[in-house]
Amino acid sequence: MERMFGRPIVTQEQMRARIRELGRQISTDYAGKELVLVGVLKGAYAFYADLARAIRIPVRVDFIVVTSYGARAKTSGKVKLVTELTEEIKGKDVLLVEDIVDSGLTVQHLMKSLAKKKPRSIKICTLLSKPERRVVDVQVEYVGFKIPNQYVVGYGLDYQQKYRNLPYLAVLDQMDDQEE
Ligand code: 5GP
Numbered sequence: 001m002e003r004m005f006g007r008p009i010v011t012q013e014q015m016r017a018r019i020r021e022l023g024r025q026i027s028t029d030y031a032g033k034e035l036v037l038v039g040v041l042k043g044a045y046a047f048y049a050d051l052a053r054a055i056r057i058p059v060r061v062d063f064i065v066v067t068s069y070g071a072r073a074k075t076s077g078k079v080k081l082v083t084e085l086t087e088e089i090k091g092k093d094v095l096l097v098e099d100i101v102d103s104g105l106t107v108q109h110l111m112k113s114l115a116k117k118k119p120r121s122i123k124i125c126t127l128l129s130k131p132e133r134r135v136v137d138v139q140v141e142y143v144g145f146k147i148p149n150q151y152v153v154g155y156g157l158d159y160q161q162k163y164r165n166l167p168y169l170a171v172l173d174q175m176d177d178q179e180e
Pocket of ligand 1: 043098099100101102103104105106107150151152153157158159
């Protein structure tokens with residue numbers, strides 16, 4: 001049997017079913033539009049790949065790399081854009097694909113930065129949301145799962161760059177640098 005890590009809070013089956021629903025909804029909402037899916041790396045890589053394949057309309061794919069937490073599991077509130085888009089988004093409909101919206105600072109910053117490129121619209125699709133932790137008011141159009149205030153890993157999400165490859169989402173109970 002597969003060795004389990006952490007306490008699973010969303011299983012692979014739940015994830016698959018929810019992503020299928022999101023894909024269906026996005027396909028309907030963006031039918032006939034010029035959709036550009038902008039993935040926020042590294043965290044969104046697994047969700048992005050599954051979501052893109054659940055969308056049944058033609059899309060353009062693009063990515064940005066941001067760093068916000070550094071090696072620690074705490075938000076600094078600072079977001080650094082490490083790479084830029086390669087696709088032209090002017091006049092197009094952008095869907096920002098995130099792993100998790102926590103304080104909301106990352107997506108707020110990214111929305112502002114992408115808005116300067118004059119897309120027709122920008123909306124957010126996140127696999128996870130921790131509404132209790134929000135410090136800024138951002139509108140998140142598509143949410144996979146709302147979760148309580150717990151640190152989660154797996155399915156793209158890391159702890160000190162590890163555990164991104166877990167095929168399910170788990171709660172990390174023990175963190176050795178909590179005081180840092
Ligand atoms: P925000 O700017 O909304 O506070 O934070 C968003 C970013 O924080 C996410 O993209 C993710 O990198 C990180 N983050 C927030 N909560 C968690 C969590 O529970 N687990 C992991 N691995 N990363 C998180």
